[in-house]
Amino acid sequence: MTxxxxxxxxxxxxxxxxxxxxxxxxxxxxxxxARALAAMEEAELGRLITAGELATIKGFGDALVQKITELHxxxxxxxxxxxxxSIEPGLAxxxxxxxxxxxxxxxLHSKLGIASIAALGQACAEGxxxxxxxxxxxxxxxIVEGIRNREAYGRRHLWWDAAEIAGPIVAGxxxxxxxxxxxxxxxxxxxxxxxxxxxFIVAADDxxxxxxxxxxxxxxxxxxxxxxxxxxxxxxxxxxxxLRIVPAGQFVFALHHFTGSKDHNVQLxxxxxxxxxxxxxxxxxxxxxEGTAKEKAEQGKSLVAGSERELFAALKLSFxxxxxxxxxGEIEAAEGDELPRLVExxxxxxxxxxxxxxxxxxxxxxxxxxxxxxxGWEYFGxxxxxxxxxxxxxxxxxxxxxxxxxxxxxxxSQRFTTHVFTGTECDILTDGRLDFDDELLAKLDYxxxxxxxxxxxxxxTMTARIIRAIEHPLTSMLGHLTGRLLLRREGYQVxxxxxIDAAIANNVVIELNANPWRLDLDWRHWRKxxxxxxxxxxxxxxxxxxxxxxxxxxxNVARKGWLTREHVLNTRPLAEVKMWLADxxx
DNA sequence: GCCGTTTTCGGCCCGACTGTTTTCAGTCG
Numbered sequence: 282m283t284x285x286x287x288x289x290x291x292x293x294x295x296x297x298x299x300x301x302x303x304x305x306x307x308x309x310x311x312x313x314x315a316r317a318l319a320a321m322e323e324a325e326l327g328r329l330i331t332a333g334e335l336a337t338i339k340g341f342g343d344a345l346v347q348k349i350t351e352l353h354x355x356x357x358x359x360x361x362x363x364x365x366x367s368i369e370p371g372l373a374x375x376x377x378x379x380x381x382x383x384x385x386x387x388x389l390h391s392k393l394g395i396a397s398i399a400a401l402g403q404a405c406a407e408g409x410x411x412x413x414x415x416x417x418x419x420x421x422x423x424i425v426e427g428i429r430n431r432e433a434y435g436r437r438h439l440w441w442d443a444a445e446i447a448g449p450i451v452a453g454x455x456x457x458x459x460x461x462x463x464x465x466x467x468x469x470x471x472x473x474x475x476x477x478x479x480x481f482i483v484a485a486d487d488x489x490x491x492x493x494x495x496x497x498x499x500x501x502x503x504x505x506x507x508x509x510x511x512x513x514x515x516x517x518x519x520x521x522x523x524l525r526i527v528p529a530g531q532f533v534f535a536l537h538h539f540t541g542s543k544d545h546n547v548q549l550x551x552x553x554x555x556x557x558x559x560x561x562x563x564x565x566x567x568x569x570x571e572g573t574a575k576e577k578a579e580q581g582k583s584l585v586a587g588s589e590r591e592l593f594a595a596l597k598l599s600f601x602x603x604x605x606x607x608x609x610g611e612i613e614a615a616e617g618d619e620l621p622r623l624v625e626x627x628x629x630x631x632x633x634x635x636x637x638x639x640x641x642x643x644x645x646x647x648x649x650x651x652x653x654x655x656x657g658w659e660y661f662g663x664x665x666x667x668x669x670x671x672x673x674x675x676x677x678x679x680x681x682x683x684x685x686x687x688x689x690x691x692x693x694s695q696r697f698t699t700h701v702f703t704g705t706e707c708d709i710l711t712d713g714r715l716d717f718d719d720e721l722l723a724k725l726d727y728x729x730x731x732x733x734x735x736x737x738x739x740x741x742t743m744t745a746r747i748i749r750a751i752e753h754p755l756t757s758m759l760g761h762l763t764g765r766l767l768l769r770r771e772g773y774q775v776x777x778x779x780x781i782d783a784a785i786a787n788n789v790v791i792e793l794n795a796n797p798w799r800l801d802l803d804w805r806h807w808r809k810x811x812x813x814x815x816x817x818x819x820x821x822x823x824x825x826x827x828x829x830x831x832x833x834x835x836x837n838v839a840r841k842g843w844l845t846r847e848h849v850l851n852t853r854p855l856a857e858v859k860m861w862l863a864d865x866x867x
Numbered sequence: 868g869c870c871g872t873t874t875t876c877g878g879c880c881c882g883a884c885t886g887t888t889t890t891c892a893g894t895c896g
Contacts, residue, residue: 303868306879310868342869380885382894415893419886467896480896511883523896538881543896550880561881574881 291315371397378427441797443476466539472837479522484532538562544608604840633662634820640665641673643825652826667716669708702726713749731760740774795835807842
């Protein structure tokens with residue numbers, strides 16, 4: 282069983298244990314075990330198991346080591362199968378209803394025999410739920426509402442879509458006269474590929490006008506809560522947003538708290554406790570003495586911090602960028618001042634893998650180049666589809682030769698300061714051969730190879746297919762490694778670690794496809810891959826001029842993957858990129 | 868279930884909100 286499959290089993294065990302009323306700390310152990318596993322590399326897991334060193338990983342004790350090993354070697358886990366058989370399958374999906382947790386679900390099941398969302402809806406309609414002890418009319422109404430909204434609003438949203446809504450709101454909040462500081466927090470600020478809801482943290486002198494402004498924003502469909510310090514709204518798209526207003530002295534602590542992640546916060550609070558301090562969204566106060574952290578903060582016992590940098594410094598840590606706050610070793614690295622200097626949008630000097638009207642793009646070569654120049658890029662790579670991608674108007678040999686001529690003419694004309702590279706997004710055929718012959722590929726500056734068909738091949742076939750393409754001497758880059766579309770389609774079955782190994786061995790770049798729907802390869806792979814020597818390129822895969830901006834989303838993912846400028850080919854100046862590409866052609 | 872420069876047992880982050888209660892349990896982030 283693969284590492285991700287094992288991680289899924291561990292988190293499912295966590296859910297099942299919750300429903301069976303287990304010790305919450307035991308549940309947490311399975312959940313954190315699942316996350317630790319997800320952050321690991323496939324090959325590393327195999328190595329640790331073979332060497333009997335799995336227990337050296339933090340969070341893996343005897344029980345988890347035994348269970349992970351059993352899953353990895355046999356593909357089964359008797360404990361899991363028995364646990365699963367002991368719990369009604371419909372109970373887990375009931376957890377998706379807001380307001381329903383394990384305790385309430387168990388009460389519904391034991392007292393009313395409810396074991397599915399459908400049965401729950403029926404019981405509500407008959408008024409049975411409201412009569413239960415610990416429940417009431419309001420709870421029942423909330424459940425009915427939750428069931429109704431589940432389909433429409435239950436899903437997550439692309440980071441890009443969420444950022445487009447959040448940006449104007451933060452700007453608008455900052456422009457209000459009552460507002461001293463305003464930021465968005467949550468998974469949006471951490472640069473997660475998808476976002477559940479928006480969080481805005483505001484320091485303001487006068488609350489009411491700010492709340493009134495917020496709930497009146499365009500696109501707000503419904504105001505779900507409106508109080509003294511907090512308001513919640515739902516937008517037309519189903520996206521929810523929370524606004525929290527705090528006194529100026531608390532702003533930094535609230536911002537940090539609501540940025541998360543949960544794992545990061547837990548670890549940082551433990552670190553504070555070890556230093557005799559207690560951290561919360563209210564402040565950083567001495568742990569000893571009577572009273573809650575909130576009370577101590579209000580008595581002026583909290584550290585005064587004007588920035589998150591000062592908050593981290595008080596805990597003897599260097600500043601941890603929000604993108605790294607996932608509880609995956611960033612605190613340990615910050616302790617030794619060993620955090621990487623993450624790549625930034627301004628580091629990019631160009632981009633490869635862009636389409637034009639020659640294949641399925643919506644802007645011409647000149648329009649795309651002008652847009653690249655407007656971004657200040659030194660170079661710009663064209664990579665239109667190859668002939669096998671018939672549905673995308675893939676170029677024939679003749680049309681590609683013609684395009685090469687056009688690019689050379691454009692460069693010679695000096696119409697743009699941006700240098701244009703000739704390239705192709707060449708299909709990897711089902712057996713791993715490339716869609717153009719070597720003579721033609723050799724005429725190009727670079728070659729991106731991608732899978733666009735036969736997605737359902739089994740893992741061994743797909744992995745061998747992609748590796749064969751990587752081993753082709755004229756291949757420069759691998760496009761969208763897994764082919765996933767976020768919130769729509771899983772990637773194809775492929776052994777990512779083996780593909781990464783092949784790319785390193787053959788000096789081939791694996792692109793970080795920056796299209797907001799793709800963000801492929803996932804950020805969880807990059808840190809280890811880069812440590813092993815993988816080079817990437819943040820590629821917009823733009824099909825129109827506006828698509829070039831997608832590199833912003835790609836930079837987020839690179840930062841979440843701990844990547845520095847040195848790991849990213851398209852941060853290099855033109856002369857160095859020319860040399861790198863030419864070296865690939867020897 | 869995990870973990871330990873006091874600990875191999877007894878802890879495990881912290882607080883707000885809601886609805887149900889009449890002092891609090893459950894849920895959420």
